[in-house]
Each structure stands twice: as C-alpha cells, then as structure tokens.
Amino acid sequence: MKRLMCFALSLLLLTGCASAPAGQRAAAAELEADVSSTRHVEAMDTIMALSAYGSNREKALDAAEAEILRLDALLSTGKPDSEVSELNRTGTVTLSEDSKKLVNCAFSLHEETDGAFDVTVYPLMQLWGFPEKEYHLPTQEELADALARVGMDRLRLEGDTLSLDEGQEIDLGGIGKGYTSQRVMEVYRQAGVTSGLVSLGGNVQCLGTKPDGSLWRVGIQDPWKTEGEIAAVVEVEDQAVITSGGYERYFVDESTGETYCHILDPKTGWPVKSGLASVSIVSPDGMLADGLSTSLYILGLEGATQFWRDHSEQFQAIFIDNQGQIFVTEGLKDAVQADAGFTVIPQSEKSAG
Amino acid sequence: MNKRLRSDLLLLGGLAAVGLALFALLSLGRDDGVQVLVRVDGVVTQRFSLSEPRSYTIQTRDEGVNELRIDDGAVWLESANCPDCLCVKQGKIRYAGESIICLPHGVVVELSGQDELALDAVTQ
CATH class of the missing domain: 2.60.320.10 (N-utilization substance G protein NusG, insert domain)
Structure with missing residues (x-):
C-alpha cells in the first residue's frame, strides 16, 4: 500500500516535472550559452536588429549599440557635424582611424572594379534626387555637369589628409554599413560573445554558428515580392551576407513608364541596367561584401563572374537576373537552397562549357 | 482486498487521470506551426x-x-x-x-x- 502511495506521488511529481525541469533550468542559467537577447537600434536611416548569445550578451549589445551610434555620427552625410559632412563642406579633412580604413578600402575597390565602385557619385545621387527621395529625371546638361565632379581618381590622399577636387562630395555609405557590421562582430568578440548576428537594414553579418553548432540561415530577398519574401536561403558561419538590388529604391517616370533604380553607373551617370535584379555577397569581410554587392551589380553577370574568378578567395556570390534565374558561385553550391533551383558558376571557365 | 487498498487505488486512478488530462491539455495547447x-x-x-x-x-x-x-x-x-x-x-x-x-x-x-x-x- 505504501508502495502504491509512493507510485502515486512520483506520478504526480513526474507530471509537475514535465512543465518545470527545475534542475535543468538551473544548469542552463549557469551557462546561458543558448540564451539570446535582441535589441533594435535606429541609425544610418534604417532599423538595425542585433542579437547575441551567452552570459555576456547584454554587455556585448550595449557596446555594439554605442559603436553603431559612434560610427553613424562619424560617417553620416545627413549630420552636419560628421567627419564626412565636414569634408564635403570644407573640401579637406584629417581622417580618423575608422575613416582611414574606409577610404583605403574604397580606393582599392575602385581600382579592382575598374571604377564601378566610386564614393564620389554623391552629386549624381543628389541630382537624381535619391537621398531626399525627391526624384528628378536630369537633362543631358545637368548630367554632364554632375559627372564632371565625379571620379575617385581626383581625390587626393596625403598621409591622413583627404582632399576633394572642386565641387566633389563623397558618401561612404556604400561600405559604411558593411564596416559597421564588421565592427559589431569585433565588439561581440571583445565582450566574450562567440555567437551573434546583426542585420543592419538588410545587411547581415554573423559571428560563429548558432549555440547548438548549426549554421545561420539567411534568406535572400525575392526582388519581385514584398519585403521579407525570399528567393533563396544561404547557410553560413562567420560571414557577412550583403545584398544590393535595383528594387531597393527606384522611381518610375510616369510619362514613359520607365523605371530608374538608385544604383548609378559612375561612368555614365545613369541608373544601372545590367540585366541583374540583385547581387548578394558572402564574405567574412563585411566592408568588402558591402562594396562588392553594389559594384558587381553594376558590372552585370558576365563582368561579375570574371571578377569573382579572379578574387574567389575573398568572397562568394549569389546573383538573381531579371528573368528570376539564380546563379551561385561554386563555393556556395552546398550552402544555398532555392525552390526555383539555381545554376552553379564554376571556378574554372573551361568546365563551364 | 480491504477498503483502504480500494481507496488507494481510487486515489491512484484519480491522480493518473488528472496527469493524463494535464498532459493532453498541454499537448493540445501547443501549435507546431509558426x-x-x-x-x-x-x-x-x-x-x-x-x-x-x-x-x-x-x-x-x-x-x-x-x-x-x-x-x-x-x-x-x-x-x-x-x-x-x-x-x-x-x-x-x-x-x-x-x-x-x-x-x-x-x-x-x-x-x-x-x-x-x-x-x-x-x-x-
């Protein structure tokens, strides 16, 4: 009989345990490896989502938020007292450590992409009305005038001093978010976090893997569907995944029905029509991924493929063309899933035939 | 079998029923979808x-x-x-x-x- 009572009691206890594993919870609280915190920050004209795992997560998120706000104050073209605004206003500035890294990266990207990447397109962007979203179809004269002020080859970098040519203005926004996500990863590491993710308005970078060792799953926006609907998924560890596409911002000329996207060709001054709908770059270097996503969009599939073949040790890529076809560089062939299927771009040109 | 054993069995049965009901309730309340x-x-x-x-x-x-x-x-x-x-x-x-x-x-x-x-x- 006593045995029966014991059995009944243990049954009752078991039922209780199913909903409250007190012992397990204590152990998890001690490690907290799989506990995450998420924070949202409004900066750089977008909403950023930051998440970090482990017992140092709150400390890491505090530091990351402070770092984002610091970089926004330094790089914003919209804040009159930023370093970039000072340069654009006075024509010369002594670069801080961060700006120096950005400017050096900009110069090397400009050279490697044969001028497709150019931080001096800002006067053109303003002419088309993209920064203020007050769109304007420019005349040939206006375009020629703005184009005369574009060109990174006319910037002068002497030591830490960067000087603009007459009428030039720069915007480091093309690599600024990538640099910021890169810095957030460093801040996470310094705070003792080994697993975390940032999404800076669609620029994603992850640290390590998820706490259970599985890869981060990053969706690639479907260019023709509403925000958040995806065309493919890429699984990554310790990588930035950054996408550029004409669908992000554009306007339609009502008299002709023509669409003009916000990615401008620095050589012609016109919105790019390269046959691509979007380019996603996967690289451990967020700043490089950011710069290349725009540049390779400008180069088009053929130019971008050649560029990747020459630099495949630095990044991998996913291209979606205007017909909706998905192309994936060889290094990602096992990491990408797409309902519509995809074509692998091989490393060596010969095996493509 | 005496009276006490029978009441114990009843108690045991009752507890098991409560346990099962709780389990069913918890399972039903859970939605496997998003x-x-x-x-x-x-x-x-x-x-x-x-x-x-x-x-x-x-x-x-x-x-x-x-x-x-x-x-x-x-x-x-x-x-x-x-x-x-x-x-x-x-x-x-x-x-x-x-x-x-x-x-x-x-x-x-x-x-x-x-x-x-x-x-x-x-x-x-």
Missing part, C-alpha cells in the same frame, strides 16, 4: 497562429495604435499612428525568425516556431 508574437515594450502581449486569418489592434503607450493583419500565411501592420510608419513600410513577413518593428511605439511583431526551416535574418 506563432505570431506581439511584444509591447519587450513584453509578449499576444500570441496568434500564423495560419489563422485575423485583424488585431495593438494598443501601446501614449495612445499608440498599430493595426495588425494575419492572412494568407503572412503577418503585417496595415496602419499605425506612429510618426514615420516605418513599421507599415516593412511589409509582410512569413518566416519564423523574421520580425516587424515599430520603435516609436515599442512594438515588435515576431514570428517564432520550431520550424527547422526558420530564418535567422533576411538580406535585402
């Missing part, structure tokens, strides 16, 4: 299934209002009285791991699920 979580100032105030169409008005501090819609396997904020309406512009989300944020009202609408196809982020 859940829509509404957070206001960090606190979960509502939980809906993504598979059931509905409209819901999220009330926030300072008379803030965000109109939520669930339909066709997606959730979105249809309108809001926040200054910039960035939350409305964020459009529809449909995958576990995605979220819509309204910073002025402190509202986060997030999709959570045990779905192994859940996304950690979307790049756009």
